[in-house]
Amino acid sequence: MQHLLDWPRTVTRAWTDAAAALTGIDQAHPAPRLAPTPRATVSREGTASLYRFVRPEGVPSASAVPVLLVPSLINRWYVLDLRAGASVVEALAAAGLDTWLLDWGIPEDEDRHRSWTDVLDRLRRAVRRVKRETGAARVALMGYCMGGTLASIHAALFPDDIAALIDLAGPIDFAKGGMLARMVDPRWFDADAIADAGNVAPTQMQAGFVALRPTLEAAKWVGQPDLIGDRAAQDAFRALDTWASDNIPFPGDAYRTYIRELYQGNALVRRAHRVRDRVADLSQIKAPTLAIVASRDQICPAPAACALLDHVGTKDVETLRVPGGHVGAVVGGRAAREMYPALIAWLRARL
Numbered sequence: 001m002q003h004l005l006d007w008p009r010t011v012t013r014a015w016t017d018a019a020a021a022l023t024g025i026d027q028a029h030p031a032p033r034l035a036p037t038p039r040a041t042v043s044r045e046g047t048a049s050l051y052r053f054v055r056p057e058g059v060p061s062a063s064a065v066p067v068l069l070v071p072s073l074i075n076r077w078y079v080l081d082l083r084a085g086a087s088v089v090e091a092l093a094a095a096g097l098d099t100w101l102l103d104w105g106i107p108e109d110e111d112r113h114r115s116w117t118d119v120l121d122r123l124r125r126a127v128r129r130v131k132r133e134t135g136a137a138r139v140a141l142m143g144y145c146m147g148g149t150l151a152s153i154h155a156a157l158f159p160d161d162i163a164a165l166i167d168l169a170g171p172i173d174f175a176k177g178g179m180l181a182r183m184v185d186p187r188w189f190d191a192d193a194i195a196d197a198g199n200v201a202p203t204q205m206q207a208g209f210v211a212l213r214p215t216l217e218a219a220k221w222v223g224q225p226d227l228i229g230d231r232a233a234q235d236a237f238r239a240l241d242t243w244a245s246d247n248i249p250f251p252g253d254a255y256r257t258y259i260r261e262l263y264q265g266n267a268l269v270r271r272a273h274r275v276r277d278r279v280a281d282l283s284q285i286k287a288p289t290l291a292i293v294a295s296r297d298q299i300c301p302a303p304a305a306c307a308l309l310d311h312v313g314t315k316d317v318e319t320l321r322v323p324g325g326h327v328g329a330v331v332g333g334r335a336a337r338e339m340y341p342a343l344i345a346w347l348r349a350r351l
Contacts, residue, residue, distance in 0.1 A: 032235040034242065035078040037090045039101075043129055047105030050126050052133070053081075053093045062096030063351035065163045066130050067140040069101040070147035073119060074205060074250045076243060077103040079330060080144060083239040086331040088144075091340035097347065098134060102126045106248045112198040116257035120275055123154050127161050138163035138287075140351060143170050144330065145300065149262070152308055153273065155287065156280040162287040164350050165312075166343070169293060169300045169326055172282075173307030174266045178298060186264045195256035202247030240331060269311060282311035288350045292320045292339065294329035318346065 038054040055061070069089065071077040080101065081089035092099040102123065107114065130139050140163050143151030148170015155162045171177050183189065194200060250258075267273035273280045289312045293302035302321070309317040322329045322339045329335055 031242075032083045032239045034083060034239060035081045036084050037081050037087060037093060042100075042133060045122060045125065047107060047111065048122055048126075049103045049105060050129055051101045051103060053089055053099040053101070055093050055096060055098075059094060059096050061098065062348060063098070064134075064136060065138060065140055065351040066098040066100055066134045066136055067092055067142060067347065068127060068130050069099065070123065070141065070143035070151045071101070071104065072145035072147050073104050073150070073254065074146065074202075074248060076246045076248065077101060079243050079327065082243060082331045083235065086236065086239070086333075086336055088330065088340065088343075091336070091344060092347075095344045095348070097344070097351075100126075100130050100139075107199055107251050109199065111249075112252040114251035115253045116261075117275055119251075119254050120150065120153060120157075123150055124158065127154065127158070131161070136163075140164040140166070140347060142166035142168060144168040145170055145326070146258075148172075148300075148305065149268070152282065152285070153268070153275065153280045155285045156282045157275060157278055157284075159284045159286055162285065164347060165285060165287050165289045166347075167289070167291050167305055167308050169297055169305055169329065171262075171300045171304040172311070173269045173304050174263045175269075176301060176303040176307060177263065178301040178304070180299060181263055184259055184263045186260075189259075189264075191256055191259035191264070195252040198252050199249035200252060200255045201249055205250060206247060236333075240327070244327070269307060282308065283313040285312040286314050288316040288318075289314055290318050290320060290343075290346055292322060292329075292343070294325055295321065295323050297324075297326045297329065299326040316350075320346070 039051040040054070041049050042052050043050045069080055071080055081087045084090065089099055089101065127139055127141070131137070138161055141151045141155060143149065143166070145168075148167035149172065151165065152167055152170065152172060155165045174181055184191070194204070261267040261273055265272065268280060268282065271279055271281050289309060291305050291308050293305050306319055309319065320339065320342055323334050324332050329339065
């Protein structure tokens with residue numbers, strides 16, 4: 001009889017637990033800490049910040065060559081330091097590498113006129129600051145997503161700066177860009193009309209990503225009741241969902257160039273992309289080059305990133321293929337077990 005009397009309370013508790021899982025909020029536990037790796041802010045410029053991460057106590061330096069991470073211009077940087085155990089930054093620092101990161105910050109309305117060249121100039125100044133602070137003659141440059149494109153362009157323009165180049169899921173040959181490339185085909189996509197309106201809102205860009213996998217959002221929530229009672233899985237979901245919802249605008253003028261010259265014109269592999277009257281010629285890159293590609297990446301299909309290795313001027317090239325999608329390959333469980341160690345081993349062999 002007692003279990004019948006307790007039935008309403010039991011059902012209520014079950015629905016409360018399910019609702020907590022479905023919303024990604026477990027009332028019994030605090031939210032996972034994002035961007036947990038200790039860091040110092042070395043410099044600020046406008047909305048941007050340059051960070052230097054602290055190696056764990058007792059970990060000796062593995063190399064005098066610093067590693068500068070370049071995130072995408074349109075996503076928050078902390079996907080590279082998402083949470084403990086799912087952090088490229090944490091793994092590099094724990095391996096004894098002097099790890100830096102350029103945080104682009106959040107553009108304001110007045111940043112609508114920030115050009116693609118302005119963005120590359122800011123990266124150039126960050127590289128120079130890292131070299132000055134460390135005394136290193138060269139840096140290892142690693143870019144994720146659009147950051148991989150930017151890092152590759154910088155390496156082509158200033159090859160003497162670069163000790164090693166890593167493109168982590170960043171498009172190079174935009175003709176191989178899959179559905180996103182087709183979406184912005186100039187026959188039906190007017191980049192000027194969008195850029196003329198100012199900064200491109202995150203919702204506008206997210207609409208394109210959602211169109212790649214229209215059912216992904218629903219599928220994400222359908223599976224959440226399975227996470228009830230699994231604290232680690234809940235933390236992973238909540239951290240990633242927080243980051244995925246924390247999007248930032250794309251400066252209008254930079255967006256114009258990115259779409260028109262790179263996506264629509266494929267100027268980088270045609271040696272037609274100019275920055276301050278200089279051609280960004282990928283064949284000028286002489287440093288060891290690694291392309292990291294994800295097996296289910298629909299934002300940057302593997303051929304779009306691997307194309308870098310066909311155009312650089314070094315024979316020390318390698319492709320690291322990892323399981324997962326564009327984001328999961330960076331912060332997923334297998335990324336920590338497989339991708340991070342392989343990346344660190346590659347760097348240690350060359351720095």
